[in-house]
Amino acid sequence: MTDLTPPTRRGPLAKREARLAWGLLAPTLLSVSLVVIVPLLAIFWISFKPVELADLRPTAPIVRESLRGEGDDMRVEYRLRNSSRTDPIAGVTLSDTLPEGLVPTGEVEGACSLDGQRLTCDFGDIEGGFNERIRVPVTLEGDAEAVEAAAEASEPVVTGKGRNVLTDATFTLDNFRMVFDGGEFWSVLGITLFYAVFGTIGALVVGLFAAMLLDKSFRGQGILRGLYLFPYVAPVIAVAFTWVTLFDPFSGSANALLVQMGVSSQAINFFGERPLALIMVTLFEIWRYFPLSFLFILARMQSIDTDMYEAADMDGASPFQKFWYLSLPQLLGILSVLFLLRFIWTFNKFDDIFLLTGGNAGTRTLTVNVYEQAFALSNIGAGAAVAVVVFLCLLIFSILFFKTMSREEGL
């Protein structure tokens, strides 16, 4: 009697299919891991290192060769210096071969020795700020110009291992200490949360309103829908600078309008005052991203079955009741997915605030702080530490998101 149970192992066909799948995915996997996974690991690494912006250029010995003097006083001069004023370099050597036509006439002093045309020097370890000249007296034979050209063409070889903060084994917790110290972190986090929560909710509510307006067919519906998408489609730099221009305290039209309408007696510095600046960047966020939520909500609305509304009409439900008891529960799924997604994205938003206020006047969010620490304060390590915090927050949110998502398989 043969066994009639189906095979439990994967057959050759399934294996071939899986191989093909991985083959097709390989380029994507490779490139994405190179640009996402490697930098992510790097940012964790850097966050524990005392790296400044200047350290990105590693410490190295630098040499300049020149031919100086005339006639009898002819000499080849090497100027060797340490690129860093503070860090030592280990095992520095210099070697060069003088071209034919430059004949060494005397001895060279110090760490160097001459063997025929070949110059070798061994400086051992040099200190930070090291700067020395080596002179090799020579006489010139043959065509002067050709020899000079040859002398310049031969590059001296220098070796030496400088300390590279990025790759060595010094670690520090200073970056994180700096990030969390002084209460600044909590105010930054508070600002980020305010911006993310209100920006997201605002964009959702405004988007819901816009979707309800367009959830009926009339002439010009397509045009209006296209128009309402403008803020999202236009480049962020264009709209951000337009807002800055519009709300400029000196030459902005918004201020002129408010003064003229008697709402305010003097110009308001919309992007320069606490807490107004934070409210303004949140409003900008709402303005720029309501199109997105409206597009999603509209798509969901148009897929709701109309039978339900007809039944409600028969039962005498009023318009508000229909919205509250029928539409809203149907939209709850997409709204919660949108909320989480938009929340994550607003939390991660950098460009908008950076362009509007540069993080001034109480609008410095976590992401702006990454830039501020790394580039404005030249402390790459501290910037990386903030980036790590941002990433950990993101991780928590995405776990939440995937939990909601598997419940709402709509998106």
Next chain:
Amino acid sequence: MTAIRQGHVTGALLGVLWMAVVAVTVAVAMSFATGAGFRPGLIGILVAGLVSGLAPLYLPNRWAVSGLTFVVVAALSFAGAGPVQIGSGVSALSVLISLLVTALSAGIGMGAILKGVTPGPLTRHVFEAAVIRFLTGFGYIFFTAIVIIPFYVMVMTSLKSQQALLQNPLDFSLDLGRGVDLFRSYIELFRDFNFGTYLWTSFYVSVLTVIITLAFSIPGAYAVARLRFRGAKAFSRGILLIYMVPMIVLALPIYIGFSMAGLRNTIFGIVIIYPVTTIPVGLYMLQGYFRGLPAEVEEAGLMDGLSRLAVIWKITLPLALPALASVSLYVFMIAWNEFLLAFMLLDDPSKFTLTRGVTMLNSSEIPRQHLMAGAVIATLPIMVIFLGLERFMTKGLTAGSVKG
């Protein structure tokens, strides 16, 4: 609630609110159009609003309501208490236009809003329908205003001169007598600021990004959507997760890596990095579409002796053309609008993309209208593409715009 659900109360309330909306709209629109002093007046709004809100309960049609409203608005304005207060030095034509528009919008609007509303108690349906019609009208005006005003300001500022801007920031009327000089900012940007090159750089960088993204994401998306292998689900989630990693977190190590590899300040570096940010998007969008295609057609192809790759090339791709168009447009838009990486990685003005070039204009030494002209140059191409291919673009946005 029942107190409000009286014909008179509802009419009066909605009338005043609607009149306020109309008055503010007209005042703002006229100010922006002429630069002269228009402002909403409280007394005028109250009185004219009451009249236009109560009139539809008694008058037969909206034209009668409009007529009555016009008389009241005109009388109030003559007495100096109109719903739209008009400053001195405004031309008679502007005055007439603002009066007419106010009265007509209020009259016709209220006529439509209060359709079916009668004096005395109202049923819940009639009342709510009236409120909804009011909200709808308000919504159209509100959304159109908030979208149009910034773009209007952007275009008009770019056409003004520095003096005119400082003199009256509200005056956007164009001095057509200047002729070609109107476009002076644009001419200077193209002549002195290299904007022609930036436009070209942005264009080919975006196109290359689209091509590379498609080349990587089509096979990947096909594998995730059609082929069975262990880890397919985890993979498609991982893609979405990667999609959510903030760029600023990655930008820092990328900046360091590019500095060390000498890729900073090169277009090549930008062309490497842009597609990687868009491949996850493309993959995520395309796999959704591929899943929706009938598998039977492909199986028929396989039976007829095509290899998998030939099936993708000859069957799946032609069927997926609309999706490819959507993805391409969306990716083009992302690449065109990208700012952060260009800002961090490009320092050399001869290699700027358009967005980076516009950032350069944001300095106190360069006049505002140049900045706005730069913004217009950056916005116009993407808007033209968007309006021309709106159908594809909207689809792309809904499918892929989990991303901000």
